[in-house]
Amino acid sequence: MHEMALTQGIVDICEQNAGGHPITTVVVSIGALSGVVPEALEFCFEACSAGTLLEGARLRIELVPGRACCQECQSEQPMERLFDPCSQCGSFLMQIISGQDMRVREIEVED
Amino acid sequence: MCTTCGCSSTPGHHHHGDEGHSHEHHHPLKKIVIEEDILAKNNRLAAFNRALFKEKNILVLNLVSSPGSGKTTLLERTLRDLSPRYRCAVIEGDQQTDNDARRIAATGVPVKQINTGAGCHLDAHMVMHATESFDLDNLDILFIENVGNLVCPAAFDLGEAHKVVVLSVTEGEDKPLKYPQMFHNSDLMLLNKVDLLPHLTFDVAQCKEYAARVSHDLRILEVSASTGQGLDDWYGWLEQELGK
Ligand SMILES: Nc1nc2c(ncn2[C@@H]2O[C@H](COP(=O)(O)OP(=O)(O)O)[C@@H](O)[C@H]2O)c(=O)[nH]1
Ligand SMILES: [Mg+2]
Ligand SMILES: [Zn+2]
DSSP states (O other): OTHHHHHHHHHHHHHHHTTTOOEEEEEEEEETTSOOOHHHHHHHHHHHHTTSTTTTOEEEEEEEOOEEEETTTOOEEEOSSTTOOOTTTOOSOEEEEESOOEEEEEEEEEO | OOTTTOOOSSTTTTOOOOOOOOSSSOOOEEEEEEEEETTHHHHHHHHHHHHHHHHTTOEEEEEEOSTTSSHHHHHHHHHHHHTTTSOEEEEEEESSOSHHHHHHHTTTOOEEEEEOTTOOSOOHHHHHHHGGGSOGGGOSEEEEEOOSOSSGGGGOOOSOSEEEEEEETTSOTTHHHHSHHHHHHOSEEEEEOGGGGGGSOOOHHHHHHHHHHHOTTOEEEEOOTTTOTTHHHHHHHHHHHHTO
């Protein structure tokens, strides 16, 4: 359950950027191949935000679909799960292009 | 206070006092764009560790596996075999108990136990503070035994030179497919407990093929921490890495 540590990371980043203002919304993007379960983040968010500038804030999660490029046949394609083989040639030599990141995108604060 | 990470070295220091704000009345809202990686702080501290280890010329290995694959047994044996030649130290990560640290201490090698409590992995911050108890100027190899878990430790860089994944033959040959990220992130796989192969249906070739699918340049060594079989290959690998 490293979602707890990741959520703590989200809270820290938000607090550092909020200039002391109460935060009403936080937008995070989670890659489909990052290994993170969005429901678990939501679950941890309530616990981690209690007593911080984020208390009561809304957590918005944007899911970024996975994409990869096959190193053998060069075809670019969606990747549902990490290390799925190439849908064209079956190769496992897949270079991931997107879907592994986890970012805090923006926050909305009371001014 | 810690000057590198700004922490007070006490747990729970992240919780600032509640400013007592209320969301009842209307405030104008302001949008602040951040775009920061959630693991950025861990990655920063890992980079700090890595730079320190490089400066001190220490080979640091992060041992990862599921519980019971034989990490501590392998370390005990390795330390007994190598410690006349190399100066070693160990960081032990477990949720609870200092059992493993006591096993390591019995070999005469300096060891620091980290108990993560509910935490399922070590992070760079814990390792940073754990290394404070070692004489880094007189160290060749630092082994970090991570919390037994094939999932979470994959996400947290500690500043190590290599992740070494230990898989034992009693766990099934398809573990690399079930927990691909961990095998992908590792540079060496130690297939442990090969002394038990005669009693099992474990297919070594199949396991290696699965591992190669998720990690194309993974080195794989077959070892037994109990009988010592294959350990010379492991020591050879260590020697080669020390020479780099
Ligand atoms: N047969 C056999 N048993 C082993 C081997 N390595 C470890 N074990 C046993 O596996 C169990 C778990 O080992 P331990 O080192 O505590 O695993 P850890 O949780 O990964 O640190 C212990 O009972 C060990 O004696 C091995 O190479 N062969
Ligand atoms: Mg152990
Ligand atoms: Zn292809």
